[in-house]
Amino acid sequence: MSAQTMTRSADEVAKRRRPGRLKAYNSFRGVMIVAVVLIFLLPLVWMVMASFKTNVDIHDTTKSFIFTPILDNYSHVLGNDSYLNFVWNSFWVAFCATGISLLIGVPAAYSMSRFNMQKSALLVLLARIIPGVSLLVPWYYVFANLGWVGGYGVLIISHMFILIPISVYIMMSFFDSMPLELEEASLVDGLTPIGAFLRILLPLSVPGIATAGILSFIFSWNNFMFALVLSGSNTKTLPVAVFDFVSYASIDWGAIMAAACIMTLPIIVVALFAQKYIVSGLTAGATKG
Structure with missing residues (x-):
């Protein structure tokens, strides 16, 4: 053969x-x-x-999938006049913390990316790594002496401690993927470095900004630990409000599930409509070089 x-x-x-x-x-x-x-x-x-079951049905394994749905849990949650106020508190804190974090984080990420500020980037990463629970006691002590505990400002500042590093590291990878020729061409055309950033790079970085904003908003919306310690009765957010259904003698599981569904629905809607921005922003810089 x-x-x-x-x-x-x-x-x-x-x-x-x-x-x-x-x-x-x-x-x-x-x-x-x-x-x-x-x-x-x-x-x-x-x-x-x-969320559509009674507390008895929730614990009954024979009614895991076959049960008579009820709306009492949602009526109990939405019938509380304070619950809509909790929704507004969560939205306002998340919106303000995300917006201010992007205003600070995007220019910081651009500077660290273009001028190779590795030590500054390391400090930002260190702030992201530090467990938030280790900061609650000193934060509470400082803010209590300033008379800020229970206000919106202290919640926004505490959330920004985590949101700024998120914004910086997402945007750094995005700016790293942008060619320097764009800025050089804009400088030749007469723009200043700040003008090149505002008029050329910033519009091109919209997907990255959207990604950083969405992820930051989700984190702030879902944050429980900071709000539990630093919020007041008038600034309580949704995660803490869900915890209110847990009492010393019993736990209203049906109301907790209904409140959790209401709290989760806006995040799911935002994630579905902004999916393409999240994917493009998170993969920015992955093919650099």
Whole structure:
């Protein structure tokens, strides 16, 4: 048998094996995708179903999927006049903290990216790594002496401690992916460095800004620890309001699930409509070089 015939036979065998391997790979990938989706969706599905159950039905395993839905939990939550105020508090704190963090973080990220300020970037990363719980006691002591505890300002400042590093590191990778020729061409055309940043780079960085803003808003909206310690009765946010359904003697699971669904719905809507910005912003700079 000639070498050419042997090579042709080996190629034919490889071609026959390839569809089987590809089929096995596709089956394995499909199983893993389904498993991951179920792991992430099952808690959410259980939360939504529990919001339409009585407390007795929630603990009854025979009524996990087959039960008589009720709206009492949502009536109990939305019937509370203070709950809409809690929604406004969460929105206002998240909106202000996100906006101010972007105003500070975007120019800071541009400076660190263009001027190789590695030490400053390390300090920002250090602020992101420090556990927030370690700052609550000194923050409370300082803000209490200033008379700020219980106001919106202290919540916004505490959230900015985490939101600014998020904005800086997302935008740094985005600015790193932008070619320097854009700025050089704008300087040749007569723009100042600040003008080049405002008129050229900033409009091009909208996807990154949207990503940083969305992720920052989600973190601030969901934050529980800072609001629990630093908020007051008039500035209480939604995560703390959900915790109010836990009492010493009992836990109103149905109301907690209903309140959690109401709190989660805006975030899901924002994430769905802004998905393309999140993906493009998080992958910016990944192919640099």
